[in-house]
Amino acid sequence: MDQVFYPKFSRLAITGGTHGNELTGVYIVRQMQKQNINQIGSVSVCPILANPPAIEACKRYIDTDLNRCFTDVTLSTPVTDSSPLEVKRAHELNSLLGPKGSDRAMDLVCDLHNTTSNMGLCFIIDVTDCIPLHIAKYVQTKMPSAPIRFFNTNRASSSEAYCVDSVGKHGFAIEVGPQPNGVLRADIYNMMKEAIDHTLDWLNKFNAGTTFEGGQLDTFVLERSVDYPRDPKTNELTAIVHPQLQDNDFKLLQSGDPIFKTFSGETLNYEGEDLYPVFINECAYYEKKIAFHLGQKKTITLPPISVRTD
Amino acid sequence: MDQVFYPKFSRLAITGGTHGNELTGVYIVRQMQKQNINQIGSVSVCPILANPPAIEACKRYIDTDLNRCFTDVTLSTPVTDSSPLEVKRAHELNSLLGPKGSDRAMDLVCDLHNTTSNMGLCFIIDVTDCIPLHIAKYVQTKMPSAPIRFFNTNRASSSEAYCVDSVGKHGFAIEVGPQPNGVLRADIYNMMKEAIDHTLDWLNKFNAGTTFEGGQLDTFVLERSVDYPRDPKTNELTAIVHPQLQDNDFKLLQSGDPIFKTFSGETLNYEGEDLYPVFINECAYYEKKIAFHLGQKKTITLPPISVRTD
Numbered sequence: 097m098d099q100v101f102y103p104k105f106s107r108l109a110i111t112g113g114t115h116g117n118e119l120t121g122v123y124i125v126r127q128m129q130k131q132n133i134n135q136i137g138s139v140s141v142c143p144i145l146a147n148p149p150a151i152e153a154c155k156r157y158i159d160t161d162l163n164r165c166f167t168d169v170t171l172s173t174p175v176t177d178s179s180p181l182e183v184k185r186a187h188e189l190n191s192l193l194g195p196k197g198s199d200r201a202m203d204l205v206c207d208l209h210n211t212t213s214n215m216g217l218c219f220i221i222d223v224t225d226c227i228p229l230h231i232a233k234y235v236q237t238k239m240p241s242a243p244i245r246f247f248n249t250n251r252a253s254s255s256e257a258y259c260v261d262s263v264g265k266h267g268f269a270i271e272v273g274p275q276p277n278g279v280l281r282a283d284i285y286n287m288m289k290e291a292i293d294h295t296l297d298w299l300n301k302f303n304a305g306t307t308f309e310g311g312q313l314d315t316f317v318l319e320r321s322v323d324y325p326r327d328p329k330t331n332e333l334t335a336i337v338h339p340q341l342q343d344n345d346f347k348l349l350q351s352g353d354p355i356f357k358t359f360s361g362e363t364l365n366y367e368g369e370d371l372y373p374v375f376i377n378e379c380a381y382y383e384k385k386i387a388f389h390l391g392q393k394k395t396i397t398l399p400p401i402s403v404r405t406d
Numbered sequence: 407m408d409q410v411f412y413p414k415f416s417r418l419a420i421t422g423g424t425h426g427n428e429l430t431g432v433y434i435v436r437q438m439q440k441q442n443i444n445q446i447g448s449v450s451v452c453p454i455l456a457n458p459p460a461i462e463a464c465k466r467y468i469d470t471d472l473n474r475c476f477t478d479v480t481l482s483t484p485v486t487d488s489s490p491l492e493v494k495r496a497h498e499l500n501s502l503l504g505p506k507g508s509d510r511a512m513d514l515v516c517d518l519h520n521t522t523s524n525m526g527l528c529f530i531i532d533v534t535d536c537i538p539l540h541i542a543k544y545v546q547t548k549m550p551s552a553p554i555r556f557f558n559t560n561r562a563s564s565s566e567a568y569c570v571d572s573v574g575k576h577g578f579a580i581e582v583g584p585q586p587n588g589v590l591r592a593d594i595y596n597m598m599k600e601a602i603d604h605t606l607d608w609l610n611k612f613n614a615g616t617t618f619e620g621g622q623l624d625t626f627v628l629e630r631s632v633d634y635p636r637d638p639k640t641n642e643l644t645a646i647v648h649p650q651l652q653d654n655d656f657k658l659l660q661s662g663d664p665i666f667k668t669f670s671g672e673t674l675n676y677e678g679e680d681l682y683p684v685f686i687n688e689c690a691y692y693e694k695k696i697a698f699h700l701g702q703k704k705t706i707t708l709p710p711i712s713v714r715t716d
Contacts, residue, residue, distance in 0.1 A: 126642065127669045212586040276522040276586030278689040282649040282667055332436065339592040357592055359437045379588040 097310050097399035102227065104403055105203040105266075105299045109142045109193045110292065112208045114163050114260050115380070116150025117277035120288050121208025137300035142202070144192070146260055147185060154278050156380055157182055163207075166262050168255035171196060186260075194263040197254065205264030206295060208288060211273035212379040214343040216243030217287050220269040221315075222257040224248060226398050228268035229315070230308050233398065235294045242287055245346055246315040247271075247374055247391065274343075277379055307402040316346065316372050316391035323385040325356055325364065334358055337377040337387060349373050349390070356387070407620050407709035412537065414713055415513040415576075415609045419452045419503045420602065422518045424473050424570050425690070426460025427587035430598050431518025447610035452512070454502070456570055457495060464588050466690055467492055473517075476572050478565035481506060496570075504573040507564065515574030516605060518598060521583035522689040524653040526553030527597050530579040531625075532567040534558060536708050538578035539625070540618050543708065545604045552597055555656055556625040557581075557684060557701065584653075587689055617712040626656065626682050626701035633695040635666055635674065644668055647687040647697060659683050659700070666697070 110128065112121025128143035135141060145151060147162050159180035165171075166186055171194075175184050194201045204227070209220075217239070219232040229246065236244040251257045261267030270291055275284045302308065325335040335356035341349070349355070349366055356364040371390040375381060378388075420438065422431025438453035445451060455461060457472050469490035475481075476496055481504075485494050504511045514537070519530075527549070529542040539556065546554040561567045571577030580601055585594045612618065635645040645666035651659070659665070659676055666674040681700040685691060688698075 123643070123646075123669065212589050274586075276584075276689055277588065278692065279522050279586075279687060280643065280646050281687070282646045282652060285646060286649075333433070333590065336433075336590050336592045336595060339596075342592060359433065377589060377591070379586055382588065 101404040109202045113151040114146040118210035119280040138303040202264040205261040205267040207261040207269040218271040227266040310400040324387040411714040419512040423461040424456040428520035429590040448613040512574040515571040515577040517571040517579040528581045537576040620710040634697040
């Protein structure tokens, strides 16, 4: 593939606490703020707590999920006094880090998340974009012992992308788990910190003229979601993720494999094409009616890239 | 030791959702209620959701920790409109399951909990009482592959005991982990369900005249608690549980062993007598200023027991 050229990455935003009970990002950002980190090599760094009231309450959100508020539609609708707290905050963050889609936007927004699922270290990329994929590939080579995967939610366009990192010219989320909400584990903290350090290395090398060779990368592309079996009247679960599926994120699920166990002891099996389960039994997805996502493995060929020098 | 005789156990209460975000007990109790389980052999069974508003909100509690509201002092103070929701509920539960210390009280209250710590299946006993210890010993022999321990909080008297299970003539909590709050894992659910089934077997065997032989039992007796290092001004953590301590509940901690890692990278070591850490990095204890408890191993000699037939 032909080499592709991009402008320098001058401005990086690192957002933590977009979900207030996911503590790794909260503490990483607080540490960067305490140490007054605002420039690393050629990159200006803006560490920011995305949802301080939710962090204070140690809740995912106060009124609504902040990380669903960054579509063009939501950002272009004027806020009023009665707008949800997170919609107001999305407009503020869009001013600070964006505006989304504009020349003034951050070159890269890296948003930090935790999951209760056994996801390891996962880069979540909304729209196919070779910059986050190149960075993710680089981090993977630097952390060979960590389970690192790439999950592409496969949105049609950036305007539909609803996450905070879509406000930047480029963006991705780092999702590390398993970690319970409201808990800070050293192993998870160290894994995320190391991934951020390698991201900064990549940006500085890129800015200094390093060509990053192309190559192939296995990604997981969101196909569909599966809900828990529920009582149609009460909405309560009638089954639980099967022990053979629990913790087996990114392991191929085939027709006939057990996926749920009902409280009366019956095993429910998967029927459908072979796919990869992701975010299995994630705490925050109970209310979103998602027991797990299913994704297809797709190999992406990345072009070699380097900095535009003109 | 001489054999000790106890009256039959006619009435068992099983309480779930005392903490509304600890889902295993919530779902076990709901299932028992749906199946209209109210008698198993010689034992009448009362499955009860202890804190429905907290369960609805999927929070530990609404106003205050319900499982700290059952001291004689709190239960003897009249409630008013402005009493915390959980204090009102403690009075209701005391009427339903107690009154604490009276002849009318449930023979046994078994309260179901989860922890984010790597505790396995732990019986928590507030006041030294050989009934819960005998039951725990029996369950241990029936579930040899499960990590089962006995933790004694060592209160001076039942009147000081603040947990819901102190309302019964006998009581204990079953604490199973690790499980994130707000998540239901099949392995944890099965472990707790099996422990309850064995408890019911024990009660029925006891009532039918089986003599349970005495013997020795290793218990862990609460000695003291250790908080996270914190910033004295903001109260925020300045260190995190060390990876070498994390998940190592019930493994002997010796002077010089690492216990915390500061965000600046420094390792803090334990100083003091050899003790056993328990509830390491439990989510709900951040606000209680407890990074872990420390306990002493104590071998208890249990007398043989059987039913009083007079």
